Amino acid sequence: MEVYQPAEDSYMFAEFLEDYFEDNKDVSYLDMGCGSGILGKKALDCGVKEVLSVDINPEAVEEAGKKGIKAIASDLFENVSGGFDVISFNAPYLPLDEREPEGSRLATTGGEKGDEAAVRFLEEAKKHLAKNGRIFLLISSLTPMDKIKEFGGKVVVRKRIFGEDLIVLEYNNA
Numbered sequence: 001m002e003v004y005q006p007a008e009d010s011y012m013f014a015e016f017l018e019d020y021f022e023d024n025k026d027v028s029y030l031d032m033g034c035g036s037g038i039l040g041k042k043a044l045d046c047g048v049k050e051v052l053s054v055d056i057n058p059e060a061v062e063e064a065g066k067k068g069i070k071a072i073a074s075d076l077f078e079n080v081s082g083g084f085d086v087i088s089f090n091a092p093y094l095p096l097d098e099r100e101p102e103g104s105r106l107a108t109t110g111g112e113k114g115d116e117a118a119v120r121f122l123e124e125a126k127k128h129l130a131k132n133g134r135i136f137l138l139i140s141s142l143t144p145m146d147k148i149k150e151f152g153g154k155v156v157v158r159k160r161i162f163g164e165d166l167i168v169l170e171y172n173n174a
C-alpha cells in the first residue's frame with residue numbers, strides 16, 4: 001500500500017502543531033494516521049517528550065519508524081492503550097471516487113460519504129484523551145459535516161486550497 005507523502009494538508013497541519021507545541025512541549029502526543037511520519041517528526045523536533053505514531057498501513061508505520069518515531073500499526077485506537085495530552089488526525093476525508101487507485105484510497109477516502117473515518121475517530125478519541133487534553137482533526141469542506149457537527153468542536157484553522165477549504169477542528173474534554 002502506498003504511504004501518503006506530505007502535501008498541502010500535511011504542511012498546514014504541521015505548521016499549526018508546531019505553533020501549538022511551542023507552548024506545550026511537556027505533553028504526550030498521539031499522531032493518528034501518521035503516513036510518512038511528518039507530524040510525529042515535527043513534534044519530536046519541537047521537543048515533545050512522548051510521541052506515538054499510529055497507522056493502519058504497516059508501510060507507513062515502517063516509514064515513520066525510520067524517522068526515529070515510536071510507531072505502531074492499528075485500525076484507529078484498536079491497539080492503542082492509555083491516554084494522551086494531544087491527539088491529532090489528518091483524516092482521510094474525501095468521498096469514495098471509484099477512479100481513485102486502490103493503493104492510495106486508504107489515505108484519501110474517508111468512506112463512501114467521506115466522513116466515516118473522521119466520525120469513527122471522534123467516537124473513540126476522547127476515551128484516550130488525558131485531563132485538559134486537546135484533539136485536533138483535519139478535514140475538508142468536501143467532507144460531509146452533519147455527523148461531525150454533532151461532536152461539537154471549534155474551527156481553529158480554515159485555509160482555502162485548490163478549490164476546497166482545509167479545516168482543523170479542536171475538541172477538549174468538556
Ligand SMILES: C[S@@+](CC[C@H](N)C(=O)[O-])C[C@H]1O[C@@H](n2cnc3c(N)ncnc32)[C@H](O)[C@@H]1O
Pocket residue numbers: 004005006007009010013032033034035036037038039054055056057060074075076090091092106107108117
Ligand atoms: C491524509 S493521510 C495523512 C498522513 C500524514 N499524517 C500527513 O499529514 O501527511 C491519512 C492517513 O491515515 C491513515 N489511515 C486511514 N485509515 C486509518 C485507520 N482506520 N486507522 C489508522 N490510520 C488510518 C492512512 O493510511 C494515511 O496514512
